[in-house]
Amino acid sequence: MKDMSEGYVTADGRQIGGVLMEMKNITLRFGGVVAIKDISFDIRDGEIRAIIGPNGAGKSSMLNVISGFYVPTEGEVWFKGVRRGPMKPYQVARLGVARTFQNIALFDGMTVLDNIMTGRLTRMKAGLLSQALWYGAAEREEIAHREKVERIIDFLEIQNIRKTPVGRLPYGLKKRVELARALAAEPKLLLLDEPMAGMNVEEKEDMSRFILDLNDEFGTTIVLIEHDMGVVMDLSDRVVVMDYGRKIGDGPPEEVRNNQDVIDAYLGVAHD
Amino acid sequence: MLYREAGDFKTTYREDNQTFPIRFDRIAYYTTVAAAFAVVPFFINDYWANAVFVPFLIYAIAALGLNILTGYAGQVSLGTGGFMAVGAYACYKLMTAFPEMSMVLNVLLAGLVTAGVGVLFGLPSLRIKGFYLAVATLAAQFFLVWLFNKVPWFYNNSASGQITAPERTFLGQFVTGAQTSASAKYLFCLAFVFVLALVARNLTRGTTGRKWMAIRDMDIAAEIIGVNPLTTKLSAFAVSSFYIGVAGALFFSVYLGAAEVGESFGIQKSFLILFMVIIGGLGSIFGSFAGAAFLVLLPVLLKNVLVGTLGWPTDLAAHIELMIVGALIIIFLIVEPHGLAQLWRLTKEKLRLWPFPH
Structure with a gap:
């Protein structure tokens, strides 16, 4: 097990803690297609970690491995210092991992409030009888x-839309509600x-701020x-x-920005 | 002008969570319940009870049950008739095996038995969805009807193959059998409807309901936020089947008195209740009542108008009635695919603004 106490301080003075999650030599294959090839990296407590890459690089697959939706073909996922075995997605959710989706995955038939309340489902424990009577623990x-x-x-x-059915909301707000649902957990x-994705500058600014x-x-x-x-x-x-499923760079933004492999991947290389 | 939210401030979450947040709705609801319990029983006669009120109440329970499964949890079922038969036969076996047992207990236990059977037939829903699940429940429908026809134990070896409800009393009044008064039948069913509708509302607005709706709207996302699909789907089947079982038990014991499974609980019944739910509004408690009322009252109304007022021959009226009901169902679905409940919701939204819509 890796030492959890080490950490670092960011440029703006935030203290980043030890390793929260560690991906060790993750490989993910779908039949003959290799989506992720032998990738290792760690995620530290309190940091904002980005995964970038051109289309089809395997970023979403990586996220699905982290969220437990895909079980890696090879490699280990360590979370809070414990190796995570194969789990159902709802079990991973109970460990404290929440996510939003590339194509919004809200419950269209429910109100904003109900959607966000679903984020707390794993914490709600009242029995069926109490719920049926709407009395005592349930209430x-x-x-x-x-x-x-x-x-x-x-x-x-999003106070003004709390009782609006999600299906009626515009795209930018839906993204925000989805974030709210993930946060509720x-x-x-x-x-x-x-x-x-798909936001205008103002919406992007809001989202970055959040x-x-x-x-x-x-x-x-x-x-x-x-x-x-x-x-x-x-x-x-x-x-x-x-x-292409491989890790070609890892580090602080300015370091990555100057990495020759990364520049090649994004801008293309001259083949002669 | 009466229908206003303005000035009606909610200061606690408890107040905000109530079923009827608008005062006018609340008053209308209490008035309806009071009238149903305290006024109707004094005026009801056999015709009104047998033609209108009792079937409406029993179908409302069945529609609530199917709405929980299909409207809230998104699992299509065509096995409603079969599950009603389970309730009816369970009730019959309990009534004949334990003559001393309270009728309320009989009906509730029949519901529990049906819940068990429902969970069993709900197991395929973990693997299959949509139309394929509908076909699996259709198999349940045919299997259950066949079972109750084939095994004499279920109808106590009676020569006709029918089941006949023995006379039972509740609080000193006959509730089943030939001596039952119209008001006793009505009140007995009404009590069940009242409690079950309240429970349905409470379940659907709380944690369980959110789990059901999450599975309905997007099952993958539901699983990722921590909903266990196994327990959620099976709980929907259990609760839904409980309601349908209670409806079946009441339909047989209080309403029909004697039943033959293929005739009373055949595939037509499954479709009738599915129509009620679709026309009333999927995912709405009010819709279950509206749909049941629509499909129970409309034929009675048409018959009275055609035969009583216009003086048409009965056989012609019966055929025309079928055609009109069919046409109206289609028209309703074209005008408002989300059912009477949505129509009602839109009316309420307009009413809130009336008479100044801007």
């Missing part, structure tokens, strides 16, 4: 969790799959995949660069 629990959820609603500034590790604030305020560790390089370079503490 107390409902109100207690509602208070937490309202705090997140305030934080993300009070995750230790939050995975964001292209949180800014990501920085929630990292700062709740101490949530964040792993994000993003194509907007400006956003990635500004937000993240360390960046993993992937190309």
Whole structure:
């Protein structure tokens, strides 16, 4: 087991803790297709870690491995110093990993409030009988969790739409509701799959602010995949660069930016 | 002008969570319940009980049950008739095996037995979805009807193959058998409807309901936020089958008095209740009532108008009635695919703004 006490201090003075999750030699194959080839990296407590790379590099597959949706063909996933065996996605959720999706995966038939409340399902324990009568534990629990959820609603500034069915909302707000649902679970590790995709500049600014604030305020560790390089370079503490399923760079943004392999992958290399 | 939220401030989450947040709705609801319990029983006669109220109430329970499964949890079922038969036969066996047992207990236990059977037939839902699940439940429908026809133990070896409800009392009043009064039948069913509708509402607005709806709207995302699909789907099958079993037990013991499985609980019944749920509104408690009312009342109304008012011959009226009901179902679904509940919701939204829509 790796030493959990080591850490580092970021340029803006945030203390980053020890290793929260470690990916060791992860390989993921679908039949003959190799999506991820022997990748290792770690995610430290409290940091914002970006995964970037050209289309088809295997970023989303990597996120799916972290969230437990895919079981890696080879390699080990260590979380909080314990090796994670093959698990069902809902079991991983209970360990404190939450995520948002590239193509929004909200529950369209439910209101914003109900959607966010689903983020707290793993914490709600009242029995069926109590729920059926809406009395005792069920009602107390409902109100207690509602208070937490309202705090997140305030934080993300979506008070005015809390009773609107999600299906009626515009794209940018849906992204925000999805973030709220992930936050409601009070995750230790939050995975964001292209949180800014399809947004205009203003929406991107809002979303960046929310990501920085929630990292700062709740101490949530964040792993994000993003194509907007400006956003990635500004937000993240360390960046993993992937190309064709391999890791071609890993380190602080400015280091990655000057890495010759990364520049080649993004701009292409002259073949002679 | 009466229908306003303005000035009606909610200061606690408890108040905000109530079923009828608007005062006018609340008053209307209490009035309806009070009238149903305290006024209707004094005026009800055999015709109204047998043609309108009792079938409406029993179908409302069945529709609530199917709505929980299909409307809230998104699992299509065509086995409703078969599950009602399970409730009916379980009730019959309990009534004949334990003559001293309270009728309420009989009905509830029949519901529990059906819940068990429902969970069993719900197991395939973990692997298959949509139309394929519908076919699997269709198999349940045919299997259950066949079983109750084939095994004489279920109908106590009676020569006709029918089951006949023995006379049972509740609180000193006959609730089954020939001597039952119209108001006793009505009140007995109404009590079940009242409690079960309340429970359905509570379940669907809380944790369990959110799990069901999450699975319905996007099962993969639901699993990733921590919903266990196994327990969630099976709990939907269990609760839904409980309701349908109670409906089946009441349908046989209180309403029909005697039943033959293929005739009373055949595939037509499954479709009738599915239509109620679709026309009423998937995923709505009110919709279950509206759908049941629509499909129970409409034929009665048409018959009265065609035969009573217009004086048409009965056989012609019966055929025309089928055609009109069919046409109306289609028209309704074209005008409002989300059912009567959605129509009602839109009306309420307009009412809130009326008479100044801007």
